[in-house]
Amino acid sequence: AQKITQTQPGMFVQEKEAVTLDCTYDTSDPSYGLFWYKQPSSGEMIFLIYQGSYDQQNATEGRYSLNFQKARKSANLVISASQLGDSAMYFCAMREGTLGSNYQLIWGAGTKLIIKP
């Protein structure tokens, strides 16, 4: 069964608009972490933001924020005021703290975001 699901293979968004990238996850581990990464066309994987299962508040990092809905098992990435440089692949990943084996990350299939000028 898929543990990380990103339902949007691709998205087009107008520059300066906000964009929400969906991520749902499945785990029975009470302790887990959720990560978002950005992969530009050049290939490097850039860590954006982290949300822990016990965190009381949604994580924020600059223009990135995480809409964490624990009961629904969703951790959507919100990018405010999108810029042309935000065009990239975005990956959601999860690490299970207790049940997970050896600090591995479980990856989603990614969403390709294209910002239109």
Place this chain on the structure above:
Amino acid sequence: DGGITQSPKYLFRKEGQNVTLSCEQNLNHDAMYWYRQDPGQGLRLIYYSQIVNDFQKGDIAEGYSVSREKKESFPLTVTSAQKNPTAFYLCASSIPGPVNQPQHFGDGTRLSIL
């Protein structure tokens, strides 16, 4: 600046040839990982190592081998047994332990068949 260096950036393999991809980190991380990424796909784990002189197979280890003789280095060899090696290879490292530790990545190596 601390980081992960992968080399070469591009690599070409002839039929029947083994090739080695280099990964060096100066982040003082104990854990290191190798991933394969095919076009338009997510990451698949090939091998990982939590400590020097120890490594474990990931989901797609067949046709690959690794070594971890030094904390800083985790080279990946793509052997001739890997029949479809054309892909983008990413190396990562992390602090093992706390669940909030992200993996940090190198810039990747693109491997193609000649």
